Amino acid sequence: MTDQQIPTTESIPLASAPTPYVLAIDIGSGSTRGCLYDAYARPVKKHMVKVDHAFTEAADGTAEVDADQIVREVGEVIDGALKGVEPGLVKAVVMDTFASSLVCVDDAGDALTPCFTYADSRSAPQLARLREQLDEDAVHQRIGARLHTSYHPPRLLWLQDEFPEIFEKTAQFLSLGEYAYAKLAGISGAATSTMAWAGILNRRTCELDEELLAAVGVDRSRFAPIIDPSEPLTDVSPDVARRWPALAGAAWFPAVPDGYASNLGVGADTPTTSAMSAATSGAIRVIVDDTPEVLPSGLWAYRVSRTQSIVGGALNDVGRVTLWLQSTLAPLSYEQIDELLRAAPVEGTPLMLPFLTGERATGWAGDARAIASGVSSSTGPRELWRGAVEGIAVSYARVFEQLREVNPDIQHVVASGGVTSAYPAFMDVVAQALGFPVQVVNVKRVTMRGAAALALQVLHPEHPLATVPQTGLTQPDAAQRPYYDDLRRRFEGLYDAVIAH
Structure with a gap:
């Protein structure tokens, strides 16, 4: 075929x-x-x-x-x-x-x-x-x-x-x-x-x-x-x-x-393709042969079988942050959210550490809680939304940086999950923070499909699986790099001052 x-x-x-x-x-x-x-x-x-x-x-x-x-x-x-x-x-x-x-x-x-x-x-x-x-x-x-x-x-x-x-x-x-x-x-x-x-x-x-x-x-x-x-x-x-x-x-x-199922569901089953999930929680993961000899401090390496491992890091709060913003602090229309996430970053946006239910990768502070810095009387729902998404994007970037240390051969980042469909511009901000292209795939119920793919590959390994449709590739903008480098420095400074101690 x-x-x-x-x-x-x-x-x-x-x-x-x-x-x-x-x-x-x-x-x-x-x-x-x-x-x-x-x-x-x-x-x-x-x-x-x-x-x-x-x-x-x-x-x-x-x-x-x-x-x-x-x-x-x-x-x-x-x-x-x-x-x-x-x-x-x-x-x-x-x-x-x-x-x-x-x-x-x-x-x-x-x-x-x-x-x-x-x-x-x-x-x-x-x-x-x-x-x-x-x-x-x-x-x-x-x-x-x-x-x-x-x-x-x-x-x-x-x-x-x-x-x-x-x-x-x-x-x-x-x-x-x-x-x-x-x-x-x-x-x-x-x-x-x-x-x-x-x-x-x-x-x-x-x-x-x-x-x-x-x-x-x-x-x-x-x-x-x-x-x-x-x-x-x-x-x-x-x-x-x-x-x-x-x-x-x-x-x-x-x-x-x-x-594990999520990676299989989007076709990220080789060491060259990492899968990024953005649902209630989030993660970036790549499947590799055997297990890494040395593991960076911020990542996990879970065995998925006796011959392969999945390496990456997870975020407790991604979609949970968006739901919290909409239901409590900063309700906006989908059109307003899309517009502000597609816009260029603005100096003075509040700095947010998005740990509503604790941090996993990369610092593993289980009792951490969310922190907002730089909030003033002029701060409104738009600024809070943008600051929260930038904080999530930096959290992904911290994981991705260590993931590439383990596996420098990563060529693709494939993103999926409810947040990518509810907020299509979300990955624009994430790609800027990563400094790496992000490909959003258009497939429903990724994890459940991945589970089905796992069973079919065992029962009928010779039979092909359906191909996963892709949307446009989100490329990072070099002009925004200085802003995100500074954001990362400020994020780490606040983290070290409040969370790490």
């Missing part, structure tokens, strides 16, 4: 969609989705279902969601996505979820706690204790992740301190995807990437790090077996075929983190 004959990612009616089909499920920060995909990883029309949810958040750092509610949502989206699909046509079920989730489960397999999410920072005191006890640089190089509230180690200590009875009753510590699979299909197994994103996988051995588990007082037996993406599970509960005849005989791929 020639490139001209390979279709794009546009959705297709069921009657025209070639088999085999894959059922993909995406558990995000704001919703659970399910969709049927054809052999080209194209969504099948009228077979996509979405159920909204929201994290429970509080000023003490709480950011959690009801794990059993999510299980019910997953069942609901499977019901809807499979309507009218005959048995034998769906060959795989695959899931992606927001990463670094944790559910405590008892001997009966029932949840003892809500799902603690990546944004929950209540373990900040335990994080400080771990950083005093351990050589954080050594942990980072061994695990590929810093000690941080987003990850399991401080959270496991927090559970012991704050909920000792629950901790003692916990038979297994599961990710949200594992819990949903266990409840709905009787499956036990954690993806390599899921354990890596939890901050407890040794990136050299691809096994749970015994030194770190010993430091937090948790035995390896309380975690599920680790499964590579090429090892789907077929030994599922008979209840699956009874409830969903269309899934009889289907292989179930262990749930993977949304960051």
Whole structure:
């Protein structure tokens, strides 16, 4: 098949969609989705279902969601996505979820706690204790992740301190995807990437790090077996075929983190192409062979399999900042936002550190909060919006700079996510801060498509996937470089003065 004959990612009616089909499920920060995909990883029309949810958040750092509610949502989206699909046509079920989730489960397999999410920072005191006890640089190089509230180690200590009875009753510590699979299909197994994103996988051995588990007082037996993406599970509960005849005989791929799926969804599956996501949270990531020998302090390197890693850094707050601005401090029309983001930068724009729920890359200050500097009586919604977006853009640039240290062969930055579609000019500012072209791709539900692509590449590696349509390339303007260089210096100065101390 020639490139001209390979279709794009546009959705297709069921009657025209070639088999085999894959059922993909995406558990995000704001919703659970399910969709049927054809052999080209194209969504099948009228077979996509979405159920909204929201994290429970509080000023003490709480950011959690009801794990059993999510299980019910997953069942609901499977019901809807499979309507009218005959048995034998769906060959795989695959899931992606927001990463670094944790559910405590008892001997009966029932949840003892809500799902603690990546944004929950209540373990900040335990994080400080771990950083005093351990050589954080050594942990980072061994695990590929810093000690941080987003990850399991401080959270496991927090559970012991704050909920000792629950901790003692916990038979297994599961990710949200594992819990949903266990409840709905009787499956036990954690993806390599899921354990890596939890901050407890040794990136050299691809096994749970015994030194770190010993430091937090948790035995390896309380975690599920680790499964590579090429090892789907077929030994599922008979209840699956009874409830969903269309899934009889289907292989179930262990749930993977949304960051990994996002790269696959936009075709950023080689070391020359990095993927930038801009949704509720954000990230820049590149998939490389094996794992980097030395990792810069601001990045993570998560194993996605025994042969590959994904390297990058994440931002807690991207779309979350835009939603906060619109709902509280600086509501503007989409036309006004588009105009101000396309405009040249203006001296005197407020300097903002956009850490509403804490910082991950590059400084890993889990208890950081947003800061605005240079606000005066003349500052209005437009100036606040511009300052916030510039702050997010600099945060991306800090990650990208270290990413190119690891992999100087990056030739393309491909951007996707809800923010890129809601605010098309957003990436204009980001490209200026990066000093590097940014290509926005036009594909819906990137992470869910990436999950489907993962399954199809394992089951039918010889079959091509649909091509991803691209929009115009955003080029940096050399005339704006001095402004963004100065912005970066001011950002780092404020960060060092307030956050780093």
